[in-house]
């Protein structure tokens with residue numbers, strides 16, 4: 001058995017490892033389409049894409065584009081496609097933006113005609129309290145009927161349940177690491 005000091009260090013490192021894995025998730029804006037001027041034939045708008053995902057503090061969004069830019073702006077500039085006064089601007093083609101707070105974030109293309117065509121997105125980052133309580137648990141002992149009722153069927157919830165599944169998986173993996181450290 002390892003000494004208490006070493007054990008503590010291992011547990012601490014494992015917890016850190018678990019926290020890093022569980023707490024950040026990278027979303028690719030628009031999936032394979034990336035960040036580009038809408039063609040009018042796209043299967044979904046950027047805001048429909050955003051509505052299918054649940055964003056948490058620490059998560060990142062990745063914008064992939066060519067001959068374009070990403071501006072973080074205030075809501076009024078989002079509405080008017082006003083590119084003159086962005087909070088931040090990036091035009092290197094690979095922009096990673098990390099959410100450092102909950103609430104709304106507004107992004108538009110730096111080309112006003114692209115923005116007006118729909119290359120703009122609002123992302124709402126959940127408050128930590130929403131993350132902790134995703135909703136009522138399915139009734140124990142049942143046939144999983146809770147999962148079939150209406151409020152469990154929104155795409156938003158499906159996205160969450162996947163994320164939570166990933167989180168629990170990572171936590172279990174991290175737990176195994178702790179056990180390995182303790183007994184080897």
Ligand SMILES: *[C@@H]1O[C@H](CO)[C@@H](O)[C@H](O)[C@H]1NC(C)=O
Pocket residue numbers: 066067
């Ligand atoms: C970007 O601009 C370059 C030079 O103007 C052009 O060759 C290229 O095809 C453009 N790429 C896209 C995706 O529009």
Ligand SMILES: *[C@@H]1O[C@H](CO)[C@@H](O)[C@H](O)[C@H]1NC(C)=O
Pocket residue numbers: 080082083084085
């Ligand atoms: C854009 O915003 C700037 C200041 O942020 C303002 O002076 C300008 O009038 C705005 N332009 C339009 C078209 O709304």
